[in-house]
Amino acid sequence: MNKVVSNADEAIRDIADGAVLMLGGFGLCGIPENCITALVKKGVKQLTCISNNAGVDDFGIGLMLQHKQVKKMISSYVGENAEFERQLLGGELEVELIPQGTLATRCMAAGYGMPAIYTPAGVGTEVAAGKETRNFNGKDYLLEYAFDADFAIVKAWKGDTDGNLIYKETARNFNPLMAMAGKITIAEVEELVPAGKLDPNLIHTPGIYVHRIFQGMNYEKRIEQRTIRKKV
Amino acid sequence: MSLTKEQIAQRIAGELKDGYYVNLGIGIPTLVANYIPAGINVVLQSENGLLGMGPFPFEGEEDPDLINAGKQTITTVPGSAFFDSAMSFGMIRAGKVDLTVLGAMEVSDQGDIANWKIPGKMVKGMGGAMDLVASAKNIIVAMMHTNPKGESKLLPECLLPLTGVKCVKKIVSDIAVLEITPQGFKLLERAPGVSVEEIKAKTAGRLIVEGGIPEMKFD
Numbered sequence: 001m002n003k004v005v006s007n008a009d010e011a012i013r014d015i016a017d018g019a020v021l022m023l024g025g026f027g028l029c030g031i032p033e034n035c036i037t038a039l040v041k042k043g044v045k046q047l048t049c050i051s052n053n054a055g056v057d058d059f060g061i062g063l064m065l066q067h068k069q070v071k072k073m074i075s076s077y078v079g080e081n082a083e084f085e086r087q088l089l090g091g092e093l094e095v096e097l098i099p100q101g102t103l104a105t106r107c108m109a110a111g112y113g114m115p116a117i118y119t120p121a122g123v124g125t126e127v128a129a130g131k132e133t134r135n136f137n138g139k140d141y142l143l144e145y146a147f148d149a150d151f152a153i154v155k156a157w158k159g160d161t162d163g164n165l166i167y168k169e170t171a172r173n174f175n176p177l178m179a180m181a182g183k184i185t186i187a188e189v190e191e192l193v194p195a196g197k198l199d200p201n202l203i204h205t206p207g208i209y210v211h212r213i214f215q216g217m218n219y220e221k222r223i224e225q226r227t228i229r230k231k232v
Numbered sequence: 233m234s235l236t237k238e239q240i241a242q243r244i245a246g247e248l249k250d251g252y253y254v255n256l257g258i259g260i261p262t263l264v265a266n267y268i269p270a271g272i273n274v275v276l277q278s279e280n281g282l283l284g285m286g287p288f289p290f291e292g293e294e295d296p297d298l299i300n301a302g303k304q305t306i307t308t309v310p311g312s313a314f315f316d317s318a319m320s321f322g323m324i325r326a327g328k329v330d331l332t333v334l335g336a337m338e339v340s341d342q343g344d345i346a347n348w349k350i351p352g353k354m355v356k357g358m359g360g361a362m363d364l365v366a367s368a369k370n371i372i373v374a375m376m377h378t379n380p381k382g383e384s385k386l387l388p389e390c391l392l393p394l395t396g397v398k399c400v401k402k403i404v405s406d407i408a409v410l411e412i413t414p415q416g417f418k419l420l421e422r423a424p425g426v427s428v429e430e431i432k433a434k435t436a437g438r439l440i441v442e443g444g445i446p447e448m449k450f451d
């Protein structure tokens with residue numbers, strides 16, 4: 001068993017045109033920067049991207065949009081991106097907007113081997129259109145299906161050579177859920193250590209879910225909304 | 233005088249009870265954290281995956297891995313916990329969060345809320361709003377009573393696409409505090425110097441006025 005690959009280019013080597021990808025992160029926090037750069041370099045097109053957000057114009061998934069690599073985005077919030085808006089209004093890009101908790105739970109369902117879940121989010125709204133509704137204990141719920149993604153691409157803080165992962169702070173977000181949900185899961189980490197060096201008590205994603213792992217480099221970790229307070 | 237955004241936040245903070253787990257939305261709701269009354273301890277939830285959100289960091293101490301649901305840099309308080317987004321919405325869905333405060337474009341007199349989409353304009357998405365309103369036990373909306381044209385945003389039926397149905401419990405607007413009842417908006421308090429007649433004129437949905445309506449008080 002050797003899960004370790006040398007870099008992002010090798011990790012994404014077999015991602016082809018038309019693939020369905022999950023990309024971890026919330027906003028620009030905890031996004032797989034190295035793999036996004038490699039996908040842009042490889043130039044694969046017609047991608048379906050499942051990701052909570054679509055990056056900003058010149059960072060994150062925004063870079064893939066700039067190069068017109070994305071056919072469809074499945075997200076909960078896609079503001080902060082003028083190129084996205086241009087492509088959407090121009091009919092070059094499809095978008096499916098779904099509630100954030102539904103997005104997370106559809107990833108979770110895939111990782112737990114469950115075909116679908118019921119959630120109350122969206123009942124009585126346009127999100128419910130065409131969906132099976134079922135009443136449990138007097139409350140309506142929508143049937144939502146587990147995602148089916150060819151690749152999940154996630155970013156972790158620390159990882160080991162067996163693929164065990166630990167995330168940092170709110171950079172965890174969708175990463176562990178997507179890591180569980182991909183047919184092939186690729187993890188890029190800030191610090192890659194030999195198996196046995198991470199405390200098994202603290203692992204967030206067990207290595208069974210991770211197929212390829214590599215030591216990432218040159219993380220920019222761009223901040224989207226820098227908010228501070230004054231020292232008094 | 234209608235309330236400032238800070239005063240709306242301050243009035244909502246008066247609804248907090250000791251031990252509450254609270255989710256604050258973007259905009260005026262975020263300001264509620266600045267007015268938590270002395271002696272009341274609440275834990276702020278950020279739906280990207282944090283319980284125990286603290287204030288903004290000091291300059292130079294921003295951490296790109298530590299943000300809130302508005303993507304702003306934040307800090308944590310002692311006793312905080314991180315978790316993934318499915319668990320985050322799990323605790324919301326399971327009713328563990330005591331109070332949710334969010335903004336709205338329109339609210340109906342049955343408690344329906346619209347706050348995510350304006351037809352003809354670029355749609356940015358609902359984020360976590362639909363999950364929150366579908367599950368939260370107690371939802372308070374912070375909003376302006378009228379739009380910039382002076383038209384009421386408290387309506388018999390929402391005109392904009394809905395975020396959720398029959399979910400809002402209370403509204404704190406710039407001129408009034410109202411409770412949603414089966415009979416419509418029940419007026420509880422009015423802003424200092426704002427008359428019941430003005431509130432009636434600016435409320436398009438069914439409005440219930442019973443007895444004398446007290447003025448809000450601010451320290």
